[in-house]
Amino acid sequence: MSEKREIMNVVVKPLESDDEKKGKAYVHWKSWHEAYEKLVSAAYLDKLTLEKCEEWAFQWPENTYVALDDGKVVGFVCCFGHGDDEPDVGEVNAIYVLSEYYGTGVAQQLMDTALEKLKDYSRKELWVLKDNPRSIAFYKKYGFHEDGTEKYLKSFEDTEIRMIKE
Template structure:
């Protein structure tokens, strides 16, 4: 296994990112997000999203296959001063526990070096993701929001301060 971490560049890589997005949602959010919502999130929808959002995406590849990605940028509102945000980080489940998510996160954090805080929103029931973010140095800051994913779910903000 020779994992390469790189910027997403080609149409094939964008399609690979879309597959990881779709497959990861099916795996990670089963039992957390309303199954009807997960069923409505098709690979085609994920491809349309992926082709619209190509900036600031780093992928992990195993050979020619995209097996993970992280999307990041400036925090989406002015609530946190000088903050960046990790919008999404997903890895195919068969690659869990191999340090790939950590490598993706560290690459994103390097790209966000000008920001003193980095935020991420996580579903409160997603305990695996919470443990991952905690290992990366993120801590809950008390901010929560209810989002609609077929039914209401609670997302909590975690922040890494540097």
């Protein structure tokens, strides 16, 4: 059994440098393979390569905040407003933390950052896999609740549910 890390100096900041983008990509890739192995199709995970995650990190760096532990990216969150389509809605689009940082407060720091960035939106929302009780419980701690909206994602071979906070 691994020891929990003592987190003293984790800093959450906007994603900026190429090294941070590469670190974000690694967290994205690694966390999906750690957390979703039994939740989504193996075919999807096989296609989710580190190279693909790096491509995304460099293509869409905006609205992304990374958690750095001694300069190493250990988690990230992406959040943004829906724009003219739904000007009062902000979304937490992704939040991922390396499994060795579970229970250390890193995810909380990232969620706190996202909610601060989205504070001017009257409604916040996110999508989570229906069969992911750990994440659902985490979001409920922040006041999110299921609103009954679901979508089946063929690529994942699983269903996502929308959770909102008003």
